[in-house]
């Protein structure tokens with residue numbers, strides 16, 4: 001079947017369902033996207049796995065977050081114990097969850113629920129030099145790519161935990177979108193006005209080290225985090241495996257922009273879940289020409305927003321597969 005024939009058959013199948021044409025709005029577009037990714041008019045969308053990547057950030061020593069770096073490790077143990085927002089949302093929505101130590105300060109985790117794949121115990125501080133070496137970046141991308149391809153999941157979501165990672169994502173967004181740095185900086189975990197002023201000063205100094213940087217590989221090494229690099233790699237791997245990728249908030253979307261700049265085709269597999277309350281998210285979404293499904297004022301990360309849209313995407317595919325057509329149900333068409 002040619003692409004044109006496939007598109008015509010897909011449109012006919014959706015328009016033939018027992019509803020006024022277009023009446024399921026963006027649910028129809030979602031169903032069509034999944035059909036295109038899987039290259040079938042009868043896509044399958046049964047299983048989803050959220051992988052949360054966790055890592056620490058050298059820049060967090062400079063007062064850019066409302067919380068200390070120790071929270072990264074403490075939250076990983078909370079994920080392992082099942083107590084975080086991401087755990088609760090996964091359980092309710094039948095999404096599997098795994099946690100990866102991409103580079104948390106304090107060494108390996110000794111609980112079986114955490115996969116230890118650390119690149120180092122946190123990045124270097126991007127105020128002083130590159131956050132990671134090129135070798136570390138490439139190792140993180142490769143580890144992520146493997147995770148994006150493993151298993152038999154129909155859909156995947158990627159979350160993150162890393163105190164200071166709104167700073168890393170903001171610096172990446174500045175480099176890759178060309179938006180003014182100040183317009184991208186937000187309060188992250190809830191900085192007060194003094195904290196926000198500090199964050200503006202610190203990020204301004206870090207960005208000034210590499211003015212005019214636009215290359216995604218370079219931006220990732222200069223400003224990234226190990227969790228952000230692994231998410232970008234995982235998205236590349238998942239797209240290659242023709243999996244649907246549910247893209248979470250500000251940090252996950254910054255990783256998505258890196259992945260798309262590295263390999264534009266992977267954009268086709270991405271479903272953008274929600275618009276984060278972090279102000280820089282919109283600029284990244286614009287750069288990706290993405291209109292997210294939800295706008296709930298979320299500003300948590302962990303993959304929480306991505307998991308919330310899983311039932312919606314599954315519903316779209318059920319519409320395509322299970323809903324009756326005018327013909328099959330004997331319902332009269334338009335006059």
Ligand SMILES: Cc1cc2ncn([C@H]3O[C@H](COP(=O)(O)O)[C@@H](O)[C@H]3O)c2cc1C
Pocket residue numbers: 064065066067071075160161162163164165166167187188189190300301302
């Ligand atoms: C208890 C707690 C749970 C979290 N879960 C996700 N984040 C989110 O907040 C952090 C980014 O914000 P910033 O750049 O301001 O540090 C990341 O760890 C992100 O995953 C959390 C933050 C905290 C404090």
Ligand SMILES: O=C(O)c1cccnc1
Pocket residue numbers: 166188189248249250251252276277278298299300301302
């Ligand atoms: O939208 C996000 O991903 C986000 C926003 C604030 C803090 N952590 C994550």
